[in-house]
Amino acid sequence: MPLFTDLISYFENSALADSLRENDLLFPFIESVHVVAICLVVGSILAVDLRLLGLASVNRPVSRVTGGILPLTWGAFVVALTSGGLLFISNATKYLGNGFFVAKMFLIGAAGLNMVMFHMIGARNLPRWENDARLPLPARLAGGVSILLWIAVVTCGRWIGFTMEPG
């Protein structure tokens, strides 16, 4: 894929990537922002997943729970994506060669797919059962899969730091 590699080297050789590599404070700062955002994404999604599993907030309808929490999740996700993108371009080639990084990207994709599938299939008759404490199997499954995927995302993310020398 020459286009892809061209794009990668374009970003990696940009002035922005240069300053990310050379400024001693910028990289840890963006990393910290990334950790803050990831924590909010994972923690807030967990609250929704526990509702789907029937383990928390069971006396609230599902749509109220999601409506009160997911705006935070999405806001934090945008920040995580932006900060993560900046960390990535500082050393794109090295990250792409790191198995944990690649696995993390696929796992985030899988978490997204799980969410889309829940919205399109699992949540089709939502108004009919969203007040129940114990939800239909597809909803519980979506919640359980989501928790496992996000734990795996965080695990891979932490391992990137142990398998790749910065700079």
Place this chain on the structure above:
Amino acid sequence: MTIEVVLRDLSKWLAATPLSHTIQNAGWVIPTLQTIHILSVAVLFSSAVLVDLRLWRALQRDVPLADVARRFLPTIWPVLLILLITGSLLIVAEPRRSLLNTSFYIKMTLLAFAVLLTAGLQWSLRAAPEFWDKDRGRRIAGRFAATVSILVWCGILFAGRWIAYTQVG
């Protein structure tokens, strides 16, 4: 004997314990402990922020503040215990990394502050569910407390990440 000498000796002693050796020799233990640590931080931080955002009337306005607090704040205490255990094990594994590191002490100071703030919030709402809604002054004070809480938690996460960058040799 200065405090620095004490901490240096303590670090040396901890690093020589069998537990420290065991953790250091199994390469997967430290990353796994750190992963559990971060996941716990995610739960704690998100719970606090969800209550703080309700104090700001930004999210979950359809539920009383006391209900939101009752749903999210009690989780904080058992999870804090997991954090203290994983954190302590990480210190035993690599004592110099934290005990001789300013970022670590900033993190602990901020953590103490966050714990007090959260306990205070929980206590005030248990004593009077309308505590932060009584008048305009209380509502402004609530927003101020929520802002401080969010900033302190962000400070804890930043200081935590910074430990990796300010460790001595």
